[in-house]
Amino acid sequence: MNKNTGGRLAQETIELTENKRISGSYFRLRAACGVHYAKAAAGQFVTLRLLDQTEPLLRRPFSIHQVNIGSNGIPEIEILYRVVGGFTSKLSRQPAGSRLDLLGPLGHGFTVTAHTRPAAVVAGGIGVAPLVFLVWQLKLAGMDPDLITVFLGGQTRSDILCRDRFEHMGVRTKNTTEDGSLGFHGLVTTSLETWLKTADPAMIYACGPHGMLMAVGKIARSANTACELSIETLMACGLGVCMGCAVKTRSSGEGFEHVCKHGPVFDAAALV
Ligand SMILES: Cc1cc2nc3c(=O)[nH]c(=O)nc-3n(C[C@H](O)[C@H](O)[C@H](O)COP(=O)(O)OP(=O)(O)OC[C@H]3O[C@@H](n4cnc5c(N)ncnc54)[C@H](O)[C@@H]3O)c2cc1C
Ligand code: FES
Incomplete structure (x- = not known):
């Protein structure tokens, strides 16, 4: 199993500096975030919640699209998302200056190494x-x-x-x-x-x-x-406690692993 877990996990309130349509139903948001994102691994994800959110109840998972380190040393997170339902449609209507609840980085990322072959x-x-x-x-x-x-x-x-x-x-x-x-x-x-x-x-x-x-x-x-x-997978807690995201893997002796905790990146050979 991949072990690239990057930075430590934290919950924080972020303020959008940009949230705009880039193509069709796809949007990209940016916001300054905690310094621990400087160590985030590609493939890790975050969960988001709107501060005034009553519906949907659950936080929603999104991959880390990019982390830019500003000249002041403060990281900026980018999230690329597609509007598919209630949460993403509300998110797409949040103007710059809106505040969101961000939890992350979560999960395991890709193996990053300087491959000498393609x-x-x-x-x-x-x-x-x-x-x-x-x-x-x-x-x-x-x-x-x-x-x-x-x-x-x-x-x-x-x-x-x-x-x-x-x-x-x-x-x-x-x-x-x-x-x-x-x-x-x-x-x-x-x-x-x-x-x-x-x-x-x-x-x-x-x-x-x-x-x-x-x-x-x-x-x-x-x-x-x-x-x-x-x-x-559909995720409820995003933290490995609800079993909502279980997948069958060979590395767990044909048992189950959680996408939110052991993934979302898996060795293809390990997936059943
Ligand atoms: C680890 C992870 C990383 C993700 N990264 C991104 C990302 O970077 N950008 C992005 O746009 N989306 C990403 N997603 C999917 C994103 O979480 C869902 O699109 C979002 O939760 C939908 O919320 P909603 O309330 O707008 O739609 P809902 O009303 O909840 O759902 C609308 C429709 O989308 C389907 N759906 C919802 N969630 C998922 C899902 N996880 N997989 C497949 N179908 C789903 C529902 O079954 C329904 O048909 C990721 C999901 C996971 C698990
Ligand atoms: S979403 Fe709850 S265990 Fe993964």
């Missing part, structure tokens, strides 16, 4: 959220950006997010849309399989919808390549 980073839609931070940390660890290929997949062109961020970091992106409106017409996993015919990667990292993740895990197994998947 790495594939595969994103399905909003699954790109933790992968910008991952690529940034791989570069910080000393990995040559030429060795990193990011596969961005979505149903249509407005689901292809953060290309500018990746290009700014000097990594190659390959875009795939199911309706052919941008890049390769088809599934992101087909694009990954084509690339694997000529590449010999050290690692495949992925985050996205369940079906995509299962397909990426299967492709990695046939290519005999190490693979880490960031998975999503």
Whole structure:
């Protein structure tokens, strides 16, 4: 199991400095946060609550999209989110200056190391959220950006997010849309399989919808390549106490592990 747990956990009130639509139903927020986020690991997540929140009752989980350290040494957290229901729709209407309750960093992140062979980073839609931070940390660890290929997949062109961020970091992106409106017409996993015919990667990292993740895990197994998947489940407590997020893993002797505590990043080979 991955053990990249980054900084310590804390609950705090943050004030939004920005909260804006970046494409279709996707928004990005920024806010100054506690200094412990300087040690957050890519793949870790936070839970959010609106201060006046009566509905929905539960905090909602979101990946850490980026942590920027300002010239004053104070970290700023970024969260990229898609409006899908009650909480995210209320969140999208919060103007700069609104206050939120933030709890994190939570869970285990990706293995970050300066791979000397290529790495594939595969994103399905909003699954790109933790992968910008991952690529940034791989570069910080000393990995040559030429060795990193990011596969961005979505149903249509407005689901292809953060290309500018990746290009700014000097990594190659390959875009795939199911309706052919941008890049390769088809599934992101087909694009990954084509690339694997000529590449010999050290690692495949992925985050996205369940079906995509299962397909990426299967492709990695046939290519005999190490693979880490960031998975999503519905979460109630986010702290390992309610069993709401249990998944079956081999590392627990075919028993269950909690996505919020032992994940959300798992070795693909460990997932049943
Ligand atoms: C570890 C983790 C990291 C996440 N990171 C991000 C992120 O960076 N950006 C982002 O936009 N979203 C992320 N999510 C999903 C996010 O938590 C949900 O979209 C959010 O809680 C929906 O709240 P809501 O009240 O707006 O929608 P709800 O009204 O609760 O749900 C609307 C619809 O979305 C479905 N849904 C809700 N939560 C999930 C989920 N976790 N997985 C699959 N379907 C779900 C519901 O079944 C329902 O159909 C993450 C989830 C987890 C577990
Ligand atoms: S969400 Fe409660 S145990 Fe994971």
